[in-house]
Amino acid sequence: MSESILKLDNVTMQFGxxxxxxxVTFEVRKQEILGLIGPNGAGKTTVFNVITGxxxxxxxxxTFNGKSISGIKRYRxxxxxxxxxxxxxxxxxxxxxxxxxxxATDTHKKSGLLSGLFGLPVSRxxxxxxxxxxxxxxxxxxxGEYADRLAKNLPYGVQRRLEIARALGTxxxxxLLDEPAAGFNPAEKVELAKTIRxxxxxxxxxxxxxxxxxxxxxxxxxxxxxxxxxxxxDDLPAKVQNDKRVIEAYLGVPDDAS
Amino acid sequence: xxxxxxWGADVWERSSRPIRVLIALGxxxxxxxxxxxxxxxxxxxxADYGSVLVFPVAIFVIMALGLNxxxxxxxxxxxxxxxxxxxxxxxxxxxxxxxxxNSWEILPIGIAMAMFAGLILGVPALRLRGxxxxxxxxxxxxxxxxxxxxxxxIGGANGIVGIPTPPTVFGLEYTFDNHRLYFxxxxxxxxxxxxxxxxxxxxxxxxxxxxxxQDEDAAELMGVPTFRYKIWAFVLxxxxxxxxxxxxxxxxxxxxxxxxxxxxxxxxxxxxxxxGMGNIWGVILGAIILGYLPDRxxxxxxARLLVFGAVLVLMMNLRPDGILPRKxxxxxxxxxxxxx
Amino acid sequence: MLAxxxxxxxxxxxxxxSLGFIYVLIALGxxxxxxxxxMINFANSEIFMYGTFASIVVIRDVFKFTQQSEPxxxxxLIYILLFCLIGSMLMAGIxxxxxxxxxxxxxxxxxxxxxxxxxxxxxxxxxxxxxMRILTDSRYVGSPRVMEKKVLGNFFGAELRLDNVIIVVAGxxxxxxxxxxxxxxxxxxxxRAVSMNEDAAKLMGVNLNFVVSGTxxxxxxxxxxxxxxxxxxxxxxSFNIGFELGIAAFTAAILGGIGNIKxxxxxxxxxxxxxxxxSFFLGTQWKAVTVFLVLVxxxxxxxxxxxxxxxxxxxx
Numbered sequence: 001m002s003e004s005i006l007k008l009d010n011v012t013m014q015f016g017x018x019x020x021x022x023x024v025t026f027e028v029r030k031q032e033i034l035g036l037i038g039p040n041g042a043g044k045t046t047v048f049n050v051i052t053g054x055x056x057x058x059x060x061x062x063t064f065n066g067k068s069i070s071g072i073k074r075y076r077x078x079x080x081x082x083x084x085x086x087x088x089x090x091x092x093x094x095x096x097x098x099x100x101x102x103x104a105t106d107t108h109k110k111s112g113l114l115s116g117l118f119g120l121p122v123s124r125x126x127x128x129x130x131x132x133x134x135x136x137x138x139x140x141x142x143x144g145e146y147a148d149r150l151a152k153n154l155p156y157g158v159q160r161r162l163e164i165a166r167a168l169g170t171x172x173x174x175x176l177l178d179e180p181a182a183g184f185n186p187a188e189k190v191e192l193a194k195t196i197r198x199x200x201x202x203x204x205x206x207x208x209x210x211x212x213x214x215x216x217x218x219x220x221x222x223x224x225x226x227x228x229x230x231x232x233x234d235d236l237p238a239k240v241q242n243d244k245r246v247i248e249a250y251l252g253v254p255d256d257a258s
Numbered sequence: 259x260x261x262x263x264x265w266g267a268d269v270w271e272r273s274s275r276p277i278r279v280l281i282a283l284g285x286x287x288x289x290x291x292x293x294x295x296x297x298x299x300x301x302x303x304x305a306d307y308g309s310v311l312v313f314p315v316a317i318f319v320i321m322a323l324g325l326n327x328x329x330x331x332x333x334x335x336x337x338x339x340x341x342x343x344x345x346x347x348x349x350x351x352x353x354x355x356x357x358x359x360n361s362w363e364i365l366p367i368g369i370a371m372a373m374f375a376g377l378i379l380g381v382p383a384l385r386l387r388g389x390x391x392x393x394x395x396x397x398x399x400x401x402x403x404x405x406x407x408x409x410x411x412i413g414g415a416n417g418i419v420g421i422p423t424p425p426t427v428f429g430l431e432y433t434f435d436n437h438r439l440y441f442x443x444x445x446x447x448x449x450x451x452x453x454x455x456x457x458x459x460x461x462x463x464x465x466x467x468x469x470x471x472q473d474e475d476a477a478e479l480m481g482v483p484t485f486r487y488k489i490w491a492f493v494l495x496x497x498x499x500x501x502x503x504x505x506x507x508x509x510x511x512x513x514x515x516x517x518x519x520x521x522x523x524x525x526x527x528x529x530x531x532x533x534g535m536g537n538i539w540g541v542i543l544g545a546i547i548l549g550y551l552p553d554r555x556x557x558x559x560x561a562r563l564l565v566f567g568a569v570l571v572l573m574m575n576l577r578p579d580g581i582l583p584r585k586x587x588x589x590x591x592x593x594x595x596x597x598x
Numbered sequence: 599m600l601a602x603x604x605x606x607x608x609x610x611x612x613x614x615x616s617l618g619f620i621y622v623l624i625a626l627g628x629x630x631x632x633x634x635x636x637m638i639n640f641a642n643s644e645i646f647m648y649g650t651f652a653s654i655v656v657i658r659d660v661f662k663f664t665q666q667s668e669p670x671x672x673x674x675l676i677y678i679l680l681f682c683l684i685g686s687m688l689m690a691g692i693x694x695x696x697x698x699x700x701x702x703x704x705x706x707x708x709x710x711x712x713x714x715x716x717x718x719x720x721x722x723x724x725x726x727x728x729x730m731r732i733l734t735d736s737r738y739v740g741s742p743r744v745m746e747k748k749v750l751g752n753f754f755g756a757e758l759r760l761d762n763v764i765i766v767v768a769g770x771x772x773x774x775x776x777x778x779x780x781x782x783x784x785x786x787x788x789x790r791a792v793s794m795n796e797d798a799a800k801l802m803g804v805n806l807n808f809v810v811s812g813t814x815x816x817x818x819x820x821x822x823x824x825x826x827x828x829x830x831x832x833x834x835x836s837f838n839i840g841f842e843l844g845i846a847a848f849t850a851a852i853l854g855g856i857g858n859i860k861x862x863x864x865x866x867x868x869x870x871x872x873x874x875x876x877s878f879f880l881g882t883q884w885k886a887v888t889v890f891l892v893l894v895x896x897x898x899x900x901x902x903x904x905x906x907x908x909x910x911x912x913x914x
Contacts, residue, residue, distance in 0.1 A: 103469050
């Protein structure tokens, strides 16, 4: 079993009186694809939001590569190696696909505003290198031909893929995908599953939220299930599919069970 | 539909380096010859053409370019921009009358003061967004004006008189009515500002601002240090405003708090909005038109602010991108499917 | 100075309270629109300014008061005051609805970027103020005195002047009326529903345009009432009073937590008192600066106000 890259320990997230996550503990291991599933409103996206620093957790701890990341500024978390996509696409519409990715690669640039202003060699070199790298990422995700199109004019499926390419642009160790297959037809889903595996094989670790069961069960190495903000299962896909609590969570508890 | 901005960008991109240099030099030459071209028909009822070209036109252009960094590039609505203008002007006024420093020596000090003020305001204000930022900056502009009004040590309501003109350069004398020389001086500042904005726009800073303008949360989650870049936008915008203030004071030789009301911020905002937020050429055009026309046409000059207010409402409702919008176009990709 | 302050404390408090109620009513205009549209209605300050002029028009042109007229008394006074109040409220309410139609509706339906409605609002407030400036030739306009400002009595050493008492009592009545309206009526409930969750409210069959117009109307009515009280207290107005009062009232709304009706109430009163006390020590020329500093401090340290929603928090 490979070592863990991200650990959530007893994480609780409260909004006022509402408990969105209750004592959630799980880990993501290096170079695996971990599926995170649960019924609507179970708290999946909240998990992403606490990992990326959008929300500050109420209790517990989150460690990434052995270091605590709670309370750290969001852009620093990204710089530290966690990148995400958004369930509702949030690209920068008035930039081209390539610019979207280059902006993400800026995360690791050494040159700042002043060296850019005076055209220092370090800045020029980085500009050139990152342009090449961004194009490579678009090609890797399979949307290289759209590089110079404005993001808002791209077809829906390409936008979803561009979200992934942009996240990869920040050069993450851990990639969080929030329903990357939403709105896809079956053929596109098969393509996407291939892409996700390809990403994993390229050395990234993936944490995947997805509604489509066959996709999650197909690509994930392990699956964590949450319901009402609590973890109810954490196992291999085949085992999770037959877990009694998971089936109850999705189908509802039979009346006579209680 | 024909789009002047896209046409211009096309010509530019298809040109080789020497031709670009030629185009740029030609444009500068035309701009520099503006004070020589005017006939008396361009005079306004209050002033002759040469003087209008310096103020308000050139000053408006500088300030609009500076405000454009804040509003157009980064999407931060700053309603207190006049404060930086005032700080530059007061730095010139105070140091010019009380120390032996001349305008050229004071210019960097004025810019530094304005940048410092931008930092002081930016750190608390830029934690807020949209509407709240607008209100806070508006308050800041008013605080600066009211402070100037109530502090007798800096002239109070009477302001500062007898500000010296810039010293002679290369035998050229800055006399009060040598409008051409002032215009050329201001043109240099305009060109420097354009150079700075263009340089930054294509690099990391430009992309960071653009991503902040379009979706700040997404930007931060993609590793853009949003706060730092917002501060930079503010401080750079302030530096341009401060420079404009120093130049203005050494041209008019007299300043008072009345020169720095909220209305100035609104006028400059109108220039930016009218011309096209985010596009420097549009902003320049907007500032020229709104700087010149209300002075030229008596009917408008009485109701100038009314017109500016109406410009804001109409532009936002009918053509929110201004008369020369920012880049919208995509590069043509030969052989790629373009008709979706 | 401190002993002096103690002497005058009660009188200052009464004056501060009546100023506070004027703020409360204008703040309601900001806060209601904010609740529904999540947008600062910049032009609300000018709505207020038009309300003050409406009062003067009613006093001068409907009741034919001049500077030499005898102040009214008894039932005739009550009748005149009511008429002025209603006149101001109607003028401001109608103008407010009109403002929304002209400056905001198109932008809202287009779903344009966030800066657009804001800039449109700023433009609109300038148009309104400048129009009045040209109309009044940049002059202050005084109001004929409709009533004698009698001192009704003493309360812990404070003089209870008639105008201050009327403002506090009528302001309280209006505020309670508004709370009842929002809690009990159909439109009021719809406004609350949209404030809480616009999408859900739309799904429940709420007509958004209607609710927005209703909100602007009610907010305008309250702001207009403030205009009348202002005339009652200060007896003059000009085209540029909107700015200062508007910023102060907006600060009050933020102080109490914007989007929250009770917040406008507490914030308005607190700011009215604070401003009055501060002016006593610092002099009135720093009044605007005091208000701005309160605004900056509140936004910086307690952006939620005393209650109300977080301004800085992301809605991811």
